[in-house]
Amino acid sequence: MRVSAMPNVNSTHVTKKFLISETSRRELSRQWYRFKKRPIAVIGFFIVLVFIVIAFVAPLIAPYDPYVTDFKNMLAKPSSAHLLGTDELGRDILSRILYGSRISLVIGLAAVGIAMLIGVPLGLIAGYYGGKLDNLIMRVMDILMAFPSILLAIVVVSILGPGLQNTIIAVSVFSVASFARLARGEVLNIKNQEFIEASRALGAGDGWIIYWHILPNTISPLIVWTTLNVSSAILTAAGLGFLGLGAQPPLPEWGAMLAKGREYLLIAPHITTFTGLAILLLALGLNLLGDGLRDILDPRLKE
Amino acid sequence: MKGEQELNQPFVSVRNLQKYFEIKGRGMLHAVDDISFSIEKGSTLGLVGESGCGKSTTGRVMLRLIPPTGGEVYFEGQNIFAIEEKRLKLMRRKMQMIFQDPYSSLDSRKTVRQIIAEPLFIHKTLRGKALTKKIDELAEMTGITPDIMDKFPHELDGGRRQRVGLTRALALGPDFIVCDEPVSALDVSIQAQIINLLQDLQEKLGLTYLFISHDLSVVRHISHKVMVMYLGRIVEEAETEELFETPLHPYTKALLSAVPLPKVGFKRERIILRGDVPSPVNPPPGCRFAGRCWQVQDVCREKEPALLSINSHHRVACHLVKSE
Amino acid sequence: MNDLLSIRGLCVEYHVFEGIVRAVNNLNLGISEGESLGLVGETGAGKTSTALSILKLLPKPAGRIAKGSVIFKGRNLLSTPDVELRHIRGRQISMIFQNPMTSLNPVFTIGEQIAAVIKQHQHLDKKMSINRAREMLELVGIPAFRASEYPHQLSGGMRQRVGIAIALSCRPELLIADEPTTALDVTIQAQVLALMNELKEHFKMSLIMITHNLGVVAEMCESVAVMYAGDIVEKGSVSAVFAHPFHPYTKGLFGSLPDLTSKVSRLKPVDGIMPNPLYLPCGCAFHPRCKSAMPVCKKEKPSTIRLSDDHTVSCFLASENEGGAGVESTFCER
Numbered sequence: 012m013r014v015s016a017m018p019n020v021n022s023t024h025v026t027k028k029f030l031i032s033e034t035s036r037r038e039l040s041r042q043w044y045r046f047k048k049r050p051i052a053v054i055g056f057f058i059v060l061v062f063i064v065i066a067f068v069a070p071l072i073a074p075y076d077p078y079v080t081d082f083k084n085m086l087a088k089p090s091s092a093h094l095l096g097t098d099e100l101g102r103d104i105l106s107r108i109l110y111g112s113r114i115s116l117v118i119g120l121a122a123v124g125i126a127m128l129i130g131v132p133l134g135l136i137a138g139y140y141g142g143k144l145d146n147l148i149m150r151v152m153d154i155l156m157a158f159p160s161i162l163l164a165i166v167v168v169s170i171l172g173p174g175l176q177n178t179i180i181a182v183s184v185f186s187v188a189s190f191a192r193l194a195r196g197e198v199l200n201i202k203n204q205e206f207i208e209a210s211r212a213l214g215a216g217d218g219w220i221i222y223w224h225i226l227p228n229t230i231s232p233l234i235v236w237t238t239l240n241v242s243s244a245i246l247t248a249a250g251l252g253f254l255g256l257g258a259q260p261p262l263p264e265w266g267a268m269l270a271k272g273r274e275y276l277l278i279a280p281h282i283t284t285f286t287g288l289a290i291l292l293l294a295l296g297l298n299l300l301g302d303g304l305r306d307i308l309d310p311r312l313k314e
Numbered sequence: 315m316k317g318e319q320e321l322n323q324p325f326v327s328v329r330n331l332q333k334y335f336e337i338k339g340r341g342m343l344h345a346v347d348d349i350s351f352s353i354e355k356g357s358t359l360g361l362v363g364e365s366g367c368g369k370s371t372t373g374r375v376m377l378r379l380i381p382p383t384g385g386e387v388y389f390e391g392q393n394i395f396a397i398e399e400k401r402l403k404l405m406r407r408k409m410q411m412i413f414q415d416p417y418s419s420l421d422s423r424k425t426v427r428q429i430i431a432e433p434l435f436i437h438k439t440l441r442g443k444a445l446t447k448k449i450d451e452l453a454e455m456t457g458i459t460p461d462i463m464d465k466f467p468h469e470l471d472g473g474r475r476q477r478v479g480l481t482r483a484l485a486l487g488p489d490f491i492v493c494d495e496p497v498s499a500l501d502v503s504i505q506a507q508i509i510n511l512l513q514d515l516q517e518k519l520g521l522t523y524l525f526i527s528h529d530l531s532v533v534r535h536i537s538h539k540v541m542v543m544y545l546g547r548i549v550e551e552a553e554t555e556e557l558f559e560t561p562l563h564p565y566t567k568a569l570l571s572a573v574p575l576p577k578v579g580f581k582r583e584r585i586i587l588r589g590d591v592p593s594p595v596n597p598p599p600g601c602r603f604a605g606r607c608w609q610v611q612d613v614c615r616e617k618e619p620a621l622l623s624i625n626s627h628h629r630v631a632c633h634l635v636k637s638e
Numbered sequence: 639m640n641d642l643l644s645i646r647g648l649c650v651e652y653h654v655f656e657g658i659v660r661a662v663n664n665l666n667l668g669i670s671e672g673e674s675l676g677l678v679g680e681t682g683a684g685k686t687s688t689a690l691s692i693l694k695l696l697p698k699p700a701g702r703i704a705k706g707s708v709i710f711k712g713r714n715l716l717s718t719p720d721v722e723l724r725h726i727r728g729r730q731i732s733m734i735f736q737n738p739m740t741s742l743n744p745v746f747t748i749g750e751q752i753a754a755v756i757k758q759h760q761h762l763d764k765k766m767s768i769n770r771a772r773e774m775l776e777l778v779g780i781p782a783f784r785a786s787e788y789p790h791q792l793s794g795g796m797r798q799r800v801g802i803a804i805a806l807s808c809r810p811e812l813l814i815a816d817e818p819t820t821a822l823d824v825t826i827q828a829q830v831l832a833l834m835n836e837l838k839e840h841f842k843m844s845l846i847m848i849t850h851n852l853g854v855v856a857e858m859c860e861s862v863a864v865m866y867a868g869d870i871v872e873k874g875s876v877s878a879v880f881a882h883p884f885h886p887y888t889k890g891l892f893g894s895l896p897d898l899t900s901k902v903s904r905l906k907p908v909d910g911i912m913p914n915p916l917y918l919p920c921g922c923a924f925h926p927r928c929k930s931a932m933p934v935c936k937k938e939k940p941s942t943i944r945l946s947d948d949h950t951v952s953c954f955l956a957s958e959n960e961g962g963a964g965v966e967s968t969f970c971e972r
Contacts (some may be wrong), residue, residue: 205419209482212377213433214406223432227423454827471911499679502850504905506894513904528824535896535905555901572828573898574853576808580899587825592795599693 052303058296066113075103077110077263086279096281099271104282109265114175114264116291118248118257119241121179125239126186131229134194135186135221139202149195150187160185160243161250168256175258178251182244187283193236197229231304238301242294251289265290324352325522326376326490331385333375335370341596345371347546348385350621355489358516358523360537360554362530362569366594367460367543369526373492376524377409378402389490407437410483414495416475420467426453427463428476433485448485455518456481456511473504480511490522495534509536530573534558539627542566545594545602549619552628562630564607601633610632641668641709642844643692643731643812648706650687650696659915661687663868665706666905666942669812671860674838674845676855676876679865679890682912685848688865689814693727694720710812717930729759732805736817738797742789748800749775749785752807761806774803778833795826799833806837812844819854825864831857852895856880861948864888867913873942874949884951886928922954930955 047053065072074094083099089096095104137148155163160182167181199226201207208219251257252266260267265286272282321397333346346368353359357514361369376387378394381447385394394405413419415622429448434440440448453463454476460501467475476496483491493512497505513536515521534554542565550563561567571585587606600609600615601607607614613633647826650662669675679685687966690696692708692715708715710731715723727733735741738907743751752771755773756762762770772782779800789797798818805813815834819827835858838845856876864885872885883889890908910927911917919926925935934954943956 014385120341205413205415207412208374208379209411209419209479210432210436212379212406212411213482214403214487215432216403219436223435224421226420306367357900366827417710441714501912503680503890503894503907504911506896506905507909509896510907530824531896534898535902558822558898563882568825570891571899572825574828574831574851574857575898576852576856576892576895577899578856585829586828588829590795591823591826 016047022261028258044136045089049303049306051299052307055296055299055301055303058292059300062112062116062293065109066116069109069113073103073106073109075106077102077107078261086275086282088279089281092212098268098273099279102263102266104285107268108265108286111263111265111268111286111289112293114258114262115245115248115290116177116184118179119245122183122244122248123237123240125179125184126183126240127190127233130187130190131194131233134191134196135198135225135229137191138195138198138216139221139225145195148191155188155190158185160247163245163260164251165254165256168251173256173259175262175264178248178257181251182247186240186244189240190233190236192233194229195252197232198225201225201228235301236303238297242297242301245297246290246294264305275289325355325390326351326353326524327388328372328376329386329388331372331375331387332383333371333380334383337595342369342597343468344377344546344597345594347597349543349546349548350385351521351541351551353522355522355540356516356520358525358536360533360540361524361526361543362528362533362540364541364569364591366545366591368546368594369543369558370494371496372543373411373494373524377406377411377412377492381414403437407433407486408488409490409492410486410488411492411494412479412483412496414498416479416499417467419479420475422467425464425466426458426470429467429478430481430485433482437486441484452481452485456484456514457507459580471504472500473507476500476508477511480508480515480602484515484519485603489520490524492524492526492527493637495528496525497525498529512536530570542569545592545597547602548629548631548632549603550628550632551621556628562624562628563603563632564609564633564634565603568606601631640788642671642673642711644668644707644709645688645692646707646709648688648691648708649704650684650691651702651704652700653702654700654916657916660918661690661868661915662699663918665865665869667863667870668871669814669844669846671811671844673861674847674859676859677846677848677865678852678855678862680850680912682867682915683865684868684915685865687868689733689816689846689848691716692814693731693733694723695727695733702927725759728805728810729808730810731812732808732810733814733816733820734798734801734805736820738794738801738821739789741801742797744789747786747788748780748792748803752785752800752804755804756807770807771803774807775800776819777806777837778803779829789843793826794822795830798822798830802830802834802837806841806843809841810843812846813838813847814848816848817850818847820849820851827854830925852880852891861862864891866919868915869923870952871924872949872951872953874945878946878949882949884945884949884956885924885953886930886955887924922952 050087078231079102080095084097084101084197085099087093087097091107093103097103098107133148137145163180163185167184168177171177207220207224210224248257249266249269252264253270255267255270257266258264269283270288272286276283324390329350331346331349335343335345337343346418348373350467351359361372363369371380375382382395386395389405389409389515394402397405427449430452431445434445434448448591458474458477458481462470462474467478472505479490500508509532512523516523525533525536539551539553542549542563550557550561557566558570561570568585568587571583585608592605600617601619604610606612611633619631621629623629624635645665645667648662648665652659652661661904665688670682672864677685677688680694687696691703696703703716706716710726715726742748749768749771752774753767756770757764757767768785772785775782775785780796780799789800792800819830822830831854845858849855859876861874862876862879863870865871866887872879872883872888875933879888883892887908893906896902896905908927913923913926921937922935922940925931928935932954938956942950942952944950959962
């Protein structure tokens with residue numbers, strides 16, 4: 012059996028021990044303990060959890076089909092039949108919000124996922140090798156970050172056209188720069204520490220150092236950053252939707268719903284209110300979770 | 315160069331080693347300025363000096379952790395500056411380093427076991443049961459108890475962390491270890507424990523050390539030969555006893571007399587130097603110590619003294635010391 | 639004994655998440671006028687906590703003085719209100735710290751920093767304060783014209799001299815120096831210590847020199863107190879203690895020292911490490927590491943036994959002959 016270069020791919024008993032070892036379990040339980048001690052993080056966690064569950068079981072719990080129109084019941088106020096009321100085409104708001112959570116979460120997670128896959132390696136390379144490469148990559152990132160994220164998204168959408176897929180791409184662009192900058196910062200932090208020098212003295216090459224030392228040290232800030240980025244991705248997507256550039260009707264995308272609701276704000280405020288609340292809650296939950304995670308995920312931090 | 319070199323290849327031989335750093339706007343920092351020395355197998359060469367003398371840089375350049383500006387380092391007859399990456403990686407198994415700061419020289423996100431195993435992973439020498447066994451053997455050799463193998467560095471005290479660093483350095487079975495102020499950050503009793511350990515290991519494994527320190531008492535205790543550096547140059551080198559009993563260079567004398575001794579009523583000449591340790595950027599012509607030397611002559615300011623042999627084991631760079 | 643400063647029964651705790659760190663445990667220490675005392679111990683022994691307690695400078699809210707008194711010229715500093723204490727700090731009792739980079743304010747010139755202290759305590763006007771500041775600089779060996787420079791323009795040794803100038807500017811009666819030369823090069827250390835000796839004579843000050851370096855103690859002090867786990871284990875004149883160390887820990891400290899003047903075959907340190915101050919052992923704090931530990935050492939804390947006129951020790955080995963009774967441990971985790 013050939014031993015591959017990366018030991019965690021090696022399937023021998025011993026090296027598996029290093030991955031999911033007693034220590035890791037101990038560290039995880041320690042982190043869980045810390046997590047429980049922070050009510051803010053726990054609240055955030057549950058909010059996000061609720062939305063994720065909703066996204067999965069929307070078809071099961073939504074009282075109505077979100078696309079079915081009912082012209083006899085347009086702009087109805089919240090009642091026992093329609094808990095959150097109906098919109099301008101008689102569709103049930105509650106159901107639309109429940110289904111809409113899928114769209115927002117998918118956009119958020121996909122966009123951030125793409126951004127991470129592109130941005131982190133770029134940042135790692137820039138930070139690790141420095142010099143002209145660093146300059147080149149970071150100046151491009153700077154240009155991307157110079158735009159307000161929503162504007163950047165609008166530019167991308169106007170090139171690619173509106174729709175769900177393009178929204179994801181548009182939203183991810185800004186996040187790429189954000190992750191690149193984060194990864195680069197982390198690398199710079201660590202690069203000159205003595206234990207990196209020690210690794211080199213042991214004969215480690217760049218690849219090993221990045222894999223064994225730099226990446227693990229980057230993961231916890233990355234997790235925090237991801238959570239916060241998902242939050243802003245969702246908001247940006249809602250923004251695009253609001254402008255009519257995001258997911259197109261009849262998809263129950265929250266931003267679009269907000270936009271439509273705005274037209275009827277004085278006579279049927281419930282449309283905008285409840286949709287807005289949904290966006291608020293999800294973004295808030297993610298932010299609280301992210302902040303909580305930030306405090307927790309560092310083995311060096313003592314209470 | 316010398317005839318004896320061909321007959322008796324010293325284990326480690328440094329020739330005309332140079333390392334300069336360019337400081338933007340200020341000039342060239344002569345961290346290590348053309349030094350040559352050698353170390354016998356199984357012995358310890360103590361390298362002493364104050365901040366800015368270049369001792370730490372010397373250690374790092376010797377292991378090619380920093381690229382040299384000039385010179386050669388011969389290890390077992392090969393110039394390690396001239397070999398290519400692949401060979402260098404193999405060479406690294408024989409020459410290792412232990413660091414001053416027990417906090418930053420270990421990755422705080424790795425357990426003790428992972429830290430010790432890292433060199434073995436990098437060189438893919440062992441796996442499976444043989445790997446575990448080797449790690450346990452190493453840990454036993456350096457006094458690391460099994461209960462801390464799964465702990466993180468921040469859970470350990472400075473002494474234990476240094477033991478971990480030492481075990482990591484020993485994992486590949488090196489012959490030569492550069493010890494860069496390994497005990498300076500430790501408390502006195504822990505210091506003594508680590509010094510004893512280093513000596514025991516030297517005896518047991520036949521290790522050769524370059525022991526870099528600013529603490530002269532420790533250097534006297536552990537070294538067979540001592541080299542004194544000042545601003546990137548060697549000012550004196552001799553066998554330990556001879557250097558401490560009969561120092562010849564004014565700086566060495568001042569250094570020795572400056573150390574506060576934990577003895578009451580011990581009489582000795584106290585030389586208090588005036589002025590500060592100067593900066594190694596753009597060094598002036600002449601002897602680098604001229605500015606602080608109480609015996610300075612005109613020639614000292616004009617011409618840099620060469621490092622000359624007084625006898626077979628003693629070299630000094632000073633105009634006022636005549637070689638035989 | 640006419641003590642200038644007398645510490646009695648001092649207990650200092652730090653309240654942290656994991657529990658209570660007992661940094662100083664029932665410490666008794668006195669220093670008379672003009673005396674220089676070395677307070678020796680390793681990291682965690684409680685030396686800095688003791689020093690900070692004298693001036694009530696412990697970090698809040700974690701640090702607390704649980705018990706004890708610090709009598710300075712007949713007055714208990716621990717029960718003195720802050721307003722009055724401020725007149726004592728910097729004026730009658732001064733302190734210099736270990737790290738000369740961080741104990742000076744980077745945005746003020748060194749002249750300004752010295753003058754500020756003078757102005758505060760001696761109520762002189764700005765011009766006179768600056769003049770006095772320049773005098774102090776000359777006194778510590780820095781040319782007066784450098785008063786307009788900033789800390790970062792000076793070397794470590796010079797910054798420490800500035801620290802000394804600040805501390806001495808109001809002619810204090812007691813100077814507390816917390817590891818003042820640890821961060822300095824050997825030759826610079828020698829300069830600074832020589833300076834301190836000179837000024838100590840000049841101003842007839844008492845000095846508490848906190849250090850882990852026994853050589854510095856021999857250089858600077860007449861008396862020495864060895865601390866371990868928050869209490870003093872041995873105390874006396876430097877000549878007595880250095881010539882005949884009694885406590886096993888003190889012996890271990892001396893045994894750990896390589897000798898600059900001769901070749902020692904092997905160092906003889908004490909095994910193990912200092913106990914975690916969160917979980918101090920019962921009885922004598924040193925017993926787990928002591929080769930001469932007796933059953934009584936595990937249960938009771940030894941009281942102070944007088945070995946001679948200028949030498950006391952806290953150890954049951956000394957009281958064996960005297961049949962002295964120990965003190966019940968105030969805390970026992972097991």
